[in-house]
Amino acid sequence: xxxxxxxxxxxxxxxxxxxxxxxxxxxxxxxxxxxxxxxxxxxxxxxxxxxxxxxxxxxxxxxxxxxxxxxxxxxxxxxxxxxxxxxxxxxxxxxxxxxxxxxxxxxxxxxxxxxxxxxxxxxxxxxxxxxxxxxxxxxxxxxxxxxxxxxxxxx
Numbered sequence: 410x411x412x413x414x415x416x417x418x419x420x421x422x423x424x425x426x427x428x429x430x431x432x433x434x435x436x437x438x439x440x441x442x443x444x445x446x447x448x449x450x451x452x453x454x455x456x457x458x459x460x461x462x463x464x465x466x467x468x469x470x471x472x473x474x475x476x477x478x479x480x481x482x483x484x485x486x487x488x489x490x491x492x493x494x495x496x497x498x499x500x501x502x503x504x505x506x507x508x509x510x511x512x513x514x515x516x517x518x519x520x521x522x523x524x525x526x527x528x529x530x531x532x533x534x535x536x537x538x539x540x541x542x543x544x545x546x547x548x549x550x551x552x553x554x555x556x557x558x559x560x561x562x563x564x
Contacts, residue, residue, distance in 0.1 A: 412483045420536035425484030427532055428541070431525045432475045432487055433496035438518045439468040441502045445511040453508040464515065464555070471548065478541055498525075509563060516559050523552045 410418050442465035449457050476486035487493060494501075498521050502514050526545045533541035 414481060414483075414540075416482065416536050416538050418483075420532070420538070421482045422484065424529065424532055424536060424538060424541055425479050425482050427525065427529045428475055428479045428482070429484070429487050430496055430498075431522070431529060432472065432479065433493040434499045434518075434521055434525060435468055435472045435475060436490075436493040437497040437499040437501060438522060439465055439472060441499070441514060441518060442468060444502060445505060445514070448504070448506050449508055449511055450506040451508050457508045457511060461511070461515075467551075474544060478544060481540065482538075512559055512563055516556060516563075519552055519556050519559075523549060523556070526552065 412418050412421050416424075442461050446458055446461035446465060449461065476488075479486040487496060499518050505511050505514060526548050530542055530545040530549065533539075533545060
């Protein structure tokens with residue numbers, strides 16, 4: 410049986426589960442970035458303050474896109490902080506003021522996100538779900554570039 414966009418219901422449900430995992434992790438990532446943006450101190454304050462803001466603005470767009478993709482697949486996106494905390498692999502980061510530590514946290518968070526994005530991409534290909542595959546492919550390409558840049562910043 411297929412849903413209204415022609416994806417097998419069982420495969421769509423599996424994708425919804427993984428997309429909800431990604432959604433939860435993006436919500437924690439977003440909040441970590443907000444905390445870093447607000448609390449960062451030191452000689453790299455200005456550049457990191459702006460970079461963290463750029464990253465959380467990108468993350469909030471992805472959060473909306475992921476939730477809308479879940480709805481397109483006829484699922485229900487997680488939408489409470491308790492659900493995000495229960496389902497996320499990314500941990501809350503509190504009280505971080507050191508710039509290098511903040512960048513390392515962002516890199517660690519991106520490692521979780523890109524791993525889930527690759528899983529979703531694989532499942533989307535298996536489900537013949539071009540919409541989800543395209544979204545994940547774009548996210549992976551963008552994430553890889555940001556990871557490279559942040560690693561270069563730390564060297």
